[in-house]
Amino acid sequence: xxxxxxxxxxxxxxxxxxxxxxxxxxxxxxxxxxxxxxxxxxxxxxxxxxxxxxxxxxxxxxxxxxxxxxxxxxxxxxxxxxxxxxxxxxxxxxxxxxxxxxxxxxxxxxxxxxxxxxxxxxxxxxxxxxxxxxxxxxxxxxxxxxxxxxxxxxxxxxxxxxxxxxxxxxxxxxxxxxxxxxxxxxxxxxxxxxxxxxxxxxxxxxxxxxxxxxxxxxxxxxxxxxxxxxxxxxxxxxxxxxxxxxxxxxxxxxxxxxxxxxxxxxxxxxxxxxxxxxxxxxxxxxxxxxxxxxxxxxxxxxxxxxxxxxxxxxxxxxxxxxxxxxxxxxxxxxxxxxxxxxxxxxxxxxxxxxxxxxxxxxxxxxxxxxxxxxxxxxxxxxxxxxxxxxxxxxxxxxxxxxxxxxxxxxxxxxxxxxxxxxxxxxxxxxxxxxxxxxxxxxxxxxxxxxxxxxxxxxxxxxxxxxxxxxxxxxxxxxxxxxxxxxxxxxxxxxxxxxxxxxxxxxxxx
Amino acid sequence: xxxxxxxxxxxxxxxxxxxxxxxxxxxxxxxxxxxxxxxxxxxxxxxxxxxxxxxxxxxxxxxxxxxxxxxxxxxxxxxxxxxxxxxxxxxxxxxxxxxxxxxxxxxxxxxxxxxxxxxxxxxxxxxxxxxxxxxxxxxxxxxxxxxxxxxxxxxxxxxxxxxxxxxxxxxxxxxxxxxxxxxxxxxxxxxxxxxxxxxxxxxxxxxxxxxxxxxxxxxxxxxxxxxxxxxxxxxxxxxxxxxxxxxxxxxxxxxxxxxxxxxxxxxxxx
Numbered sequence: 001x002x003x004x005x006x007x008x009x010x011x012x013x014x015x016x017x018x019x020x021x022x023x024x025x026x027x028x029x030x031x032x033x034x035x036x037x038x039x040x041x042x043x044x045x046x047x048x049x050x051x052x053x054x055x056x057x058x059x060x061x062x063x064x065x066x067x068x069x070x071x072x073x074x075x076x077x078x079x080x081x082x083x084x085x086x087x088x089x090x091x092x093x094x095x096x097x098x099x100x101x102x103x104x105x106x107x108x109x110x111x112x113x114x115x116x117x118x119x120x121x122x123x124x125x126x127x128x129x130x131x132x133x134x135x136x137x138x139x140x141x142x143x144x145x146x147x148x149x150x151x152x153x154x155x156x157x158x159x160x161x162x163x164x165x166x167x168x169x170x171x172x173x174x175x176x177x178x179x180x181x182x183x184x185x186x187x188x189x190x191x192x193x194x195x196x197x198x199x200x201x202x203x204x205x206x207x208x209x210x211x212x213x214x215x216x217x218x219x220x221x222x223x224x225x226x227x228x229x230x231x232x233x234x235x236x237x238x239x240x241x242x243x244x245x246x247x248x249x250x251x252x253x254x255x256x257x258x259x260x261x262x263x264x265x266x267x268x269x270x271x272x273x274x275x276x277x278x279x280x281x282x283x284x285x286x287x288x289x290x291x292x293x294x295x296x297x298x299x300x301x302x303x304x305x306x307x308x309x310x311x312x313x314x315x316x317x318x319x320x321x322x323x324x325x326x327x328x329x330x331x332x333x334x335x336x337x338x339x340x341x342x343x344x345x346x347x348x349x350x351x352x353x354x355x356x357x358x359x360x361x362x363x364x365x366x367x368x369x370x371x372x373x374x375x376x377x378x379x380x381x382x383x384x385x386x387x388x389x390x391x392x393x394x395x396x397x398x399x400x401x402x403x404x405x406x407x408x409x410x411x412x413x414x415x416x417x418x419x420x421x422x423x424x425x426x427x428x429x430x431x432x433x434x435x436x437x438x439x440x441x442x443x444x445x446x447x448x449x450x451x452x453x454x455x456x457x458x459x460x461x462x463x464x465x466x467x468x469x470x471x472x473x474x475x476x477x478x479x480x481x482x483x484x485x486x487x488x489x490x491x492x493x494x495x496x497x498x499x500x501x502x503x504x505x506x507x508x509x
Numbered sequence: 510x511x512x513x514x515x516x517x518x519x520x521x522x523x524x525x526x527x528x529x530x531x532x533x534x535x536x537x538x539x540x541x542x543x544x545x546x547x548x549x550x551x552x553x554x555x556x557x558x559x560x561x562x563x564x565x566x567x568x569x570x571x572x573x574x575x576x577x578x579x580x581x582x583x584x585x586x587x588x589x590x591x592x593x594x595x596x597x598x599x600x601x602x603x604x605x606x607x608x609x610x611x612x613x614x615x616x617x618x619x620x621x622x623x624x625x626x627x628x629x630x631x632x633x634x635x636x637x638x639x640x641x642x643x644x645x646x647x648x649x650x651x652x653x654x655x656x657x658x659x660x661x662x663x664x665x666x667x668x669x670x671x672x673x674x675x676x677x678x679x680x681x682x683x684x685x686x687x688x689x690x691x692x693x694x695x696x697x698x699x700x701x702x703x704x705x706x707x708x709x710x711x712x713x714x715x716x717x718x719x720x721x722x723x724x725x726x727x728x729x730x731x732x733x734x735x736x737x738x739x740x741x742x743x744x745x746x747x748x749x750x751x752x753x754x755x756x757x758x759x760x761x762x763x764x765x766x767x768x769x770x771x772x773x774x775x776x777x778x779x
Contacts, residue, residue: 150571152578217764225763227574228710232756235707243749251747384703388578395575446593447586457594461586467579468561471572488569 040077047073062113064101088403095309098127099302118414119422124301126417131308132370134409135315137393138402139362144391145400145484146323147355148335149219150227152387153234156214157207157360159241159382161367164203166268166377168194172260196274196372200311203368204361211360212353219352234387241379267378274304274372304373311369312406315362319402322358331355332400336487385460389416392463395470398477400484407479412466416459424455535602539692543630546684554680555673562676563669566658581703588699599695627689631725634685639721641678651675655719704752708735711759717769726770731755 018026030038047069051061071090078086102124105112112121122130136158143151166172171191181195194202218229243252244262262268276286290303322328330351333341342348371377393412397404428437436451443449447457470477476485561580565573603623611618642648650671653661662668683702690705691697712731716723735755739748746754762769 144571148571150574217760221763221767224574225714225767227578228707229760229763232707232711232759235704236753236756239750239753243753248747248749252750254746388582391575391578399571443593445595447590449593457589458586460582461589464579464582464584464586468576468583471568471576471579472561472564475568475572 043073043076065113092309092313095127095131096306099124099305102127117423117426118419119426120418122414122418124305126414128301128305128308128373129370129417130410130413131305131312132366132373133390133393133413134406135308135312135366135369136363136390137397137405137409138312138315138319139359139366140390141359141394141400141402141405142319142322142331142362143355143359144394145405145481146328146335147331147352149352149355151230151356151359152227152384152391153214153230153232153237154359154363154390155382155384155387156234156237157211157363158367158370158386159237159379160207160210160360161203161364162371162377162381163241163262163268164206164364165196165199165368165371166271168192168199168202169196169272169372170268170270172263172268193272196272196368197276199372200365200368203364205364207364207367208357208361211356211358214360215353215356216349219349219356231384231387234382234384238379238382238384241382262379265379267376269376269378271371271375271377273300273375274307274369308369308373311365315365316402316406318362323402327351327354332483335400385463388460388463388467392466396466396478398479398481398484401477401479401481404477404479404481408477412463415462420455420459420462424453427453427455535604538602539688542692543685543688546688547681548684550684550687551677551681554683555677558673558676563672581706585700585703592699594699596696596698597691599691599697601695603692623693627693630685630689634682635721635725638678638682642721647671647674708755711755714759714769715762717771720769720771723769723771731758734758 015027055061071094075083075087075090101112102121105121115121136154139157140151140154143149143154169192171189171193173192174190176192177190179193181198214230214233218226218233221229241262242265243249244260245264246258246260248264249259249261250257273290275290276284280286290300290307323332330341330346333344333346334348334351338348389412393408394405395408396412397406397408438450438452442452442454444454447454475488557580561576562573565576603626605621605623607619607621608625609620611620642651650661650666651674653664653666654668654671658668661671686705686709687697687702690701708731709728712727713724714727715730716725716727735751738746738751738754
C-alpha cells in the first residue's frame with residue numbers, strides 16, 4: 001500500500017510541477033489521449049532520459065543493451081494475452097542464441113556489455129548448469145509447489161540419476177563389456193556403455209521408482225516430520241555414495257566382497273559424454289558425437305546446452321500439462337486442505353506418491369544429464385546444501401510456478417557459479433573506507449579477512465537469508481502463481497477449526 | 510554450535526586454558542563458559558523467534574518450516590564469518606584420570622573423569638527441566654500452548670510470551686550442549702551442530718516428542734547404537750555408516766511408532 005502512495009504522490013507532484021512551469025491542464029489533456037499513447041510514451045521518455053544522462057556521464061549506450069531494451073519495450077507494449085506467449089518465446093530465443101553471443105564475447109567482436117557489480121555474463125558451463133538446475137527446480141516444484149510437501153532431500157534423486165548415468169555409461173564396471181548405441185568411447189572399452197539418451201530414460205525410471213520407495217513409508221507423515229525424514233534420506237544417500245566402495249560394502253554386510261558400487265569418495269570418473277550416434281547422424285543429421293568437432297557444429301558445450309534446453313522444454317511441457325490434469329488438481333487440493341481433499345475422495349497416499357515420483361523423475365533426468373556433462377560423479381556434490389539450493393530457487397521464483405522456478409534457477413545458479421566470486425572481485429578492487437583489501441593477508445577460510453571479501457563462503461548464508469526474507473515479506477515469490485498467492489493472502493491452512501485471527505498481544509500471565 | 514564456539518572463545522581467551530590446568534582454573538572456566546554461552550544462545554534464539562517466527566505464526570504450515578531451515582543456514586554462516594571454516598582446537602583440559610576400571614587391562618574398560626563431566630551437567634539440567642514443565646505455572650502454560658494455541662489464549666495464557674520463553678530455554682540448552690561438546694571433544698567447527706542437531710532430533714523422536722525422560726532415554730539409546738555401529742568389533746559396519754543407521758532408525762520409528770518409546774500419540778505422526 002505504501003508503495004502505491006509514493007507512486008501517486010510522485011505523479012501528482014509531476015503534474016503540479018508542469019502546472020508551475022506554465023503548462024495548463026496538462027493532466028486532463030494527457031488523460032484524454034489514446035490509451036496506447038499513454039502506455040507507450042512514458043517508458044520511452046524515461047529510458048531516453050536515463051540513456052542520455054548516462055552518455056553525458058561518460059557511459060555510451062551499448063548496442064546489445066539497446067537491443068535488449070527494445071525487446072523488453074516491445075514485450076511491454078504487447079497486450080496481456082499475447083505477452084503470455086511472447087515472453088517465454090523471447091526468453092527461449094535469447095537462450096538458444098546465447099552461445100553465439102558468448103562466442104562473440106570471446107572473440108571480442110560485438111562483445112556483451114558489462115553488468116554492474118557482477119561484471120560478466122555467465123559463461124557456457126554456467127549456462128548448462130542453469131538449464132539443468134532449472135529442470136531440477138521444476139521437478140522439486142511439483143513436490144513443494146503443487147502438492148505442498150516440503151522435500152529437503154531432493155538431492156537424493158539428483159544423486160541417483162547421476163549414479164545411474166555413471167553405472168550405465170562409463171568404464172566403471174570393468175568386468176562387463178556391453179555397448180548399445182554408445183558415443184564418445186572407442187569400441188572394446190570395458191564396462192557398460194549405453195547411449196546417454198537411453199541412460200537418461202533409465203535414470204528417470206529408476207529415480208521415479210526410488211521416489212515411490214522413499215515416498216511410501218514417509219508420506220503418511222505431515223509437516224515437520226516429513227521434512228526431517230526427507231532430509232534424513234538425502235543424508236543416507238550421500239553417505240551410501242560415500243561408502244559404496246568395496247571396503248564400505250564389505251563392512252556393512254560383514255562379509256568380504258569386491259563389489260564396488262560407487263567407488264567411494266573418489267567418485268566415478270570418467271562418465272561417457274553425450275551424442276546421438278552414427279545412425280541418427282546418418283539419417284537425421286544430428287551430431288553423432290558431442291566431443292568431436294565436425295564441420296558445422298560449434299563445440300561440445302554448446303551442443304550439450306542446446307540438448308539440455310530441449311530436455312528443459314520437455315520438462316516444462318510435462319509440468320504444465322500435469323498441473324492441469326486430474327492428478328495435478330488433486331495435488332493442489334491436497335496442498336490447500338488435506339482433510340477436505342480426502343473428504344472429496346482424493347486418495348491421499350497415491351496422489352502424494354505420484355507427486356514424489358513425478359518430481360523424482362525429472363530430478364533423475366537432470367542428474368543423469370549433468371553427470372554426463374561433467375563426465376564424472378562425485379559424492380560430495382550430493383550434500384544437503386544442494387537440496388536447499390534447489391528449494392531456494394523454487395521459493396524465490398514462486399512456489400507452484402514453473403516460470404518462477406526457471407527464473408530462480410537462472411539467478412541462483414549464476415550467483416553460485418560465477419556471480420558471487422565476480423562480486424567479491426568487484427568489491428576487493430575498490431578501496432572502501434573500512435575494507436581495504438590486502439590480498440596477501442587474506443585468510444581463505446574466512447568470508448571476511450584483511451578487508452577482503454570471499455563471497456562464495458557466504459553462499460549458505462545468502463540462501464538462508466533468501467528463504468527467511470522471502471517467507472517474511474513475499475511468501476508467494478517473485479513471480480507469484482495466482483492461486484498460491486490467494487491462498488497465502490486468505491491464509492488457507494490446516495487449522496481451520498477455531499480461526500482466531502489475531503492472538504492477543506498482551507494478556508495476564 | 511554457536512554455544513560451543515562461545516565456549517571455546519571464552520575458555521581460550523579469558524582463561525587461557527591449557528592442558529592439565531588445575532581444577533581451580535578449570536571449574537570457573539567451565540562455569541563462565543556455560544553462563545555466557547547459555548545466556549548468549551538464549552537471547553539469540555529468542556531474537557530469532559521474535560524476528561523470524563512470530564510474524565509467521567498464522568501462516569500456512571510450510572512457511573515457518575522453510576524459515577527454520579533458512580535460519581539454521583544463516584546461523585551456520587554467522588559462525589563461519591566469526592571463526593572461519595577451520596576447526597577450532599581446545600586443549601585437553603578435562604582430567605582424564607580413571608574413576609574405576611572393569612576387568613584387567615589390556616581388555617579393560619576404564620571410566621575416566623572426563624566421561625563423567627557431561628553427566629554432571631546433564632542430570633541437574635534434566636531435573637530442573639522436568640520440574641519446570643511438570644510443576645510450574647509456566648510449564649502448564651507451555652503444555653497448553655503446545656496442545657492448542659487458541660484455547661490456551663482463551664484461557665488467559667499469553668501465547669507469545671510462552672513461546673518466547675520456550676525459545677529462550679531451548680537456546681540456553683543448546684548453548685550448554687555446545688559447551689559440553691567443545692570441552693569433551695576438544696574440537697569444534699562452524700558446521701558441527703548440523704548432524705548433531707539431526708541426531709538430537711532422532712533421539713527426541715525415539716523417546717517420544719514432548720517427553721523429557723523419553724528424550725534422555727532416546728539419546729542414550731542412540732549413543733549406544735552409534736557406539737555399536739562404530740567401534741565394538743562385533744559385526745560393526747564402521748563409522749562410515751553411522752548416520753545411515755541412525756537415520757534409518759529415525760525413519761523406522763516415524764513409520765511404525767510415531768509416538769516414540771515413551772510418548773503419546775501426536776497428530777503429526779500416524
